[in-house]
Amino acid sequence: MNKGVLTSPAEVVVKSPNQVFFCPEESQFYAQCLEKMVLSQSHTTDPIVEFGAGDGSPVIRALLNSSFEGVVQGFELNFEASQLAKLRIEQYGLGAYYQIHNACFFSNAPANARYLIANPPYLPAPDNQLYMPSLHGGDDGALVTKQLLAQGCEQVMLMISAYSNPVDTVDFALQQGYEVADFMVTPLKFGYYSCEPKVRDSIAKLKCKRQAFFSERIYFLAGVLFRQKSAATVCLSEEFLKVMTAL
Numbered sequence: 001m002n003k004g005v006l007t008s009p010a011e012v013v014v015k016s017p018n019q020v021f022f023c024p025e026e027s028q029f030y031a032q033c034l035e036k037m038v039l040s041q042s043h044t045t046d047p048i049v050e051f052g053a054g055d056g057s058p059v060i061r062a063l064l065n066s067s068f069e070g071v072v073q074g075f076e077l078n079f080e081a082s083q084l085a086k087l088r089i090e091q092y093g094l095g096a097y098y099q100i101h102n103a104c105f106f107s108n109a110p111a112n113a114r115y116l117i118a119n120p121p122y123l124p125a126p127d128n129q130l131y132m133p134s135l136h137g138g139d140d141g142a143l144v145t146k147q148l149l150a151q152g153c154e155q156v157m158l159m160i161s162a163y164s165n166p167v168d169t170v171d172f173a174l175q176q177g178y179e180v181a182d183f184m185v186t187p188l189k190f191g192y193y194s195c196e197p198k199v200r201d202s203i204a205k206l207k208c209k210r211q212a213f214f215s216e217r218i219y220f221l222a223g224v225l226f227r228q229k230s231a232a233t234v235c236l237s238e239e240f241l242k243v244m245t246a247l
């Protein structure tokens with residue numbers, strides 16, 4: 001079956017944003033980053049693992065816009081989201097390219113995975129009592145991101161928010177032997193999840209410690225391609241952090 005042929009009319013399944021992650025601007029940017037920095041790179045044929053597939057729409061969109069012939073194994077903790085993702089994959093005839101596991105990434109992803117992608121939870125807050133607890137990224141928002149960078153994959157494409165301690169995150173990545181091979185940045189307005197008072201309060205405290213960077217109206221969200229250091233490539237970490245700390 002051809003990639004991208006709808007096999008049945010798309011059902012409209014409405015879920016509350018407290019049940020299934022819903023932020024179209026962010027998910028669309030994640031899809032653009034996947035398409036440009038991961039799936040359209042001609043040398044990428046290795047299987048890819050994804051942390052937190054959500055409703056599957058970013059990877060589906062990126063697959064439809066690329067000629068990637070490998071397989072993405074998506075892990076999603078949330079049952080409702082994983083069901084939505086499976087439904088969409090089936091509707092687009094993408095079952096050969098994208099498989100969803102309703103399971104925790106950390107205890108189920110293959111240990112030998114070489115390529116990891118994620119739009120991870122990055123909300124800073126003192127605890128996970130949030131609209132969506134699974135979006136909690138620890139006190140500074142960078143906890144899950146660092147756990148993913150510690151998995152030891154050769155290449156990792158992650159979404160990183162400028163209000164979730166980006167400087168420390170990049171330092172950690174460099175310590176793990178990565179370099180910043182490529183990145184894309186977009187301005188985003190604060191949305192439903194980041195406007196939750198507990199989150200806004202944490203972000204404001206992090207700003208005083210120069211661990212969060214934003215203006216009253218926007219913050220920067222980046223897609224960052226980390227690659228294990230090699231002699232052949234240039235590390236763009238300085239340029240990346242100049243952009244992320246500009247506000």
Ligand SMILES: C[S@@+](CC[C@H](N)C(=O)[O-])C[C@H]1O[C@@H](n2cnc3c(N)ncnc32)[C@H](O)[C@@H]1O
Pocket residue numbers: 021026027030051052053054055056057058075076077078081103104105106118119120121122134135
């Ligand atoms: C920011 S959302 C991103 C969803 C989707 N990738 C997107 O960009 O639209 C993060 C997702 O990670 C999932 N998640 C959190 N912890 C997880 C874990 N340990 N294993 C698998 N998925 C997890 C959440 O349920 C949530 O759907």
